[in-house]
Amino acid sequence: MLRQGWDVTWTVLRHGGGKVGSMTQVQPIKTGVTTRGGAHLPALDGLRGISILGVLLFHTGHLSGGFLGVDLFFALSGYLITDLLLREIEVTGAVSLIAFWGRRIRRLLPALVVVLTVVTVLVWAVGSPDVVRTTLSDGPWVQLNLLNWHLLAESAGYWDRFGTDRVFEHLWSIAVEEQFYLVWPVLVLVIARFGRVGRRVAVxxxxxxxxxxxxxxxxxxxxxxxxxxxxxxxRAFSLLLGALVATPPVQAVLARAVGRSAGVVLALLLTGIGAMWFLVDGVDSWWLFTGGLFAHSLAAALLIRLCAQAPHALVARVLAWRPLRWLGLISYSLYLWHWPVIVLLGPQLAGLGEWARTVLVCAVSIGLAALSKYLVEDPVRFRARWAAGRSGSLAFAAVMIGLAVLWSALPAPAPATIDIAKLG
Incomplete structure (x- = not known):
């Protein structure tokens, strides 16, 4: 569900003669969201905060349409990634795929590896046999960014599947985003060779x-x-509608169409999206899958773009509320941690009231997410020189091998057997 709405905050710098040194010289700027021209956009951090809040409320049983927060994450990812790629093309005339994928790995992998390792070892130590089996089965597919297809191959229903037997099932959305990050930059690079990049990317x-x-x-x-x-x-449209509104031709059309009414349109979009989150009910809202999800993703993409276009509008200023922004800044790790916390703490919280359980789950998840951001994500992303270049490649290979060893080294419990002779 989710980034990315998640903190795509890089800008390409000229390095001698208008070229990017070794095609890998990128500089992190701020820990918030930026867009074309490098302007900081606090409202987009707030949108990520709303997205993860919706997902948390959905998974704790309080907001039937909170799963649509994933669509908002997708639209943010498409918008921010496409903006980044177009800025790089504007500066260098091309896209360095190795540098792009290296940045994505440094941004997303450290926190994911920590969650996979800690949760797997904890589940193996204290989890039920069913949870141990599914964890060891799903883990390699998470590592390969193919979990969504693995779950589909097992014919597991999405809304029925969220029970107590899978701790990594929420990572299907991370797999979708990673697949997007793999394919979309290649397509943009090909398009860049034919000129009129913005128009062709929009098409x-x-x-x-x-x-x-x-x-x-x-x-x-x-x-x-x-x-x-x-x-x-x-689900590609949820990401690509965000990409669409990141292109200059579409931005120009929106600017002319909305004009000085951006604040009003923002309020209408946010109200409409909020109403959907409260009214839909997953599998029972059939209209979602015959155009409703597309409409929601389009509204999310327009909301994102207009927040960037009119950062001083009332809605954008509300979204820039500091606590909401901070929640957005930790949203990636919070998304990673919240479902394992729900699954693993569930039996221990059975005696608490519904809202008491929710508060405790949120508190534990937010605490773990904050630790992840400040002790793992930011140090690797901004300060660890070994995480780039050849040493970074070696570290990546070592991590991939280590995870593969983890999945194979931990013994899975034998499946339960049924004595047919005793039936009847």
Whole structure:
């Protein structure tokens, strides 16, 4: 669900003669969100805070449509990544794929590795046999960024699946984003070779979004829409509509269409999105899978762009509220940690009231997310020189090998057996 709405905050710097040194010289700027021109956009941090809050409330049983926070994350990811790529093309005339993927790895992998390792060892030590088996089965697919397809292959229904037997199931959305990060920059790089980059990227994003919508409508199953909800092909529009509004031609059209009414339009968009979050009910809201999710993603993309276009509007200023922004800054780690906390603490919290359980889950999850951000994410991302270049590649290889060893070294409990002779 989710980044990325998650902290894509890099700018490409000229390094001698207008070229990027070794095609890998990038400089982190601030820990908040920036966009074209390098302007800091606190409101987008706030949107990430709202997104993760919706997901938390959904998973703790308080907001039936809170899962739509993932769509807002997707739209933010598409917008910010595309803005980053277009800025790099503007400066260098191309996209360094190795540098881009290196930045994504340094941004996303450290916190994920910590969660995978800690949760797996903890589950193996104290979890039930069923949870241990699913954890060791799902882990390699998380590592390969293919968990969404693994879960679909197991025919696990999305809304029925969120029980107590899987601690990594929420990472399906991380897999979708990682697949996007792998493919979209390559397509943008190819487009950049033909000129008129902004216009061609806009056309590509709109065309693929339309195809993705058609696939969702055609493949949707009224009995269980899991396939279209978690499939990369049928969810691509959520990311690409964000990418669409990051292109200069679309931004120019929006600026002319909205004019001085940006504040009013922002309020209407936020109200509409909020109403959907309160009214939809997952699998029972069939209209979501015949165009509703597309409409929500489009509204989210427009909300994101207008927050950037009109940062002084009332809605943008409300979204820039400091506590909400801080929640957005830790949203990636908070998303990683919250579901394992819910699963592992569930039996111990059975005697508490519903809201007391929610408060405790949120407090533990936020605490772990803050530790992750300040002790793992930021140090590796901003201060660890070994995390870049050849040493970074070696570290990445070592981590991948270490995770593979983890999945294979821990013995899984034998499946429960049934003595047929004793039946009847």
């Amino acid at each position: 590509a994003a709109a065309a693929v979004s339309a195809v993705s919508l058609v696939l969702m409508v055609v493949l949707a199953d009224a009995a269980d829409p899991t396939r279209v909800y978690t499939g990369t092909d049928t």
